[in-house]
Amino acid sequence: MPDGGRGASAIACHAGDVTYSARQIVMLLCGCVVLGIGVGMFLTADLGSDGYSTLVNGIAISTGLAFWIANLLVGIALVTMAAARRVRPGLGTVVQVVLVGLTVTATLDVLSTPDPLVWRVLLLAAAFPVLAVGVAVYLGSHTGAGPAEAAALAWDPPIAFxxxxxxxxxxxxxxxxxxxxxxxxxxxxxxxLLGPAVDLASRVLRVDVHQDEPAAAQ
Structure with missing residues (x-):
């Protein structure tokens, strides 16, 4: 599965000049849902947010912007920077933002923060493999990376993802x-931990998280 499923099915989705195979679309959707569940678990543990969300929240606090506007501006800035270093946006760039957000909302509606600290720590620990698998699978679809992942991929090489x-x-x-x-x-x-965890998940699942080449079904 290292090619992200390119050319794996005759059924395809067209986005602009790029054609995505059915397998790529399934990987993208499944990966984003799993990632959203992991983020929901992480936030429910109530032991801090990820660095990207912390950045967006800080900008929202300091400027008075609504969180979603700050999130949009940061996302555009990071995706643009990544594109300048040849990590091109794609269908997955948009789907990741929308679907992960919807899944996080649904997960937060289902889960509630446990009272004992030990259960919150266990929930946080359980969130990491879910997050890692979600990121690895959606990036492995080769349909484009979300803002945080695109920014990281923009510097690999020379720095490993x-x-x-x-x-x-x-x-x-x-x-x-x-x-x-x-x-x-x-x-x-x-x-x-999350970067090494995603790297481990990608090796176990045998997917390549890099988005160097435009994804297209052959």
Whole structure:
């Protein structure tokens, strides 16, 4: 499955000049849903947010912008920067933002933050493999990366994705904190662990997270 399923089915989705196979679409949708569930679990643990969300929250706090507007502006900035380094946006760039957001909302409606700290820590720990698999599968569809992942992929090479992803999350958390957002142990865990966890998941699932080539069904 290292090619992200390109050419795996005669059924295809056309987006502009690019054609995505049915397998790519399924991987994209499944990966985004799994990622959204993982984010929902992570937020329900209430032990901090990821670096990207911390950055957006800090900008919203310091400027008075609505969170969704700050999120849109940061997303556009990161995707544009990544495109300048030849990580091209695609269908997955849009689907990731929309579908993950919807799934997170649904997950938060179902889950509730447990009272004992130990259960919150366990929920946080359980969220990491879910997050890692979600990111690996949706990136493995080769349909385009969301803002945070695109920013990390833009620097691989020369920096391996597992470390560039940590750098993006860490930089986002630092700037967000300086702008007034709060961080927690979960934020530190994302910075240190999520990049290597995604790298491990991609190797176990045998998918390539890089988006160097435009995805097209042959």
């Amino acid at each position: 597992k470390w560039s992803y940590s750098a993006v999350q860490g930089g986002g958390a630092l700037v967000g904190w300086l702008l007034g957002a709060t961080i927690g142990p979960g934020t530190i865990a994302v910075i240190v």
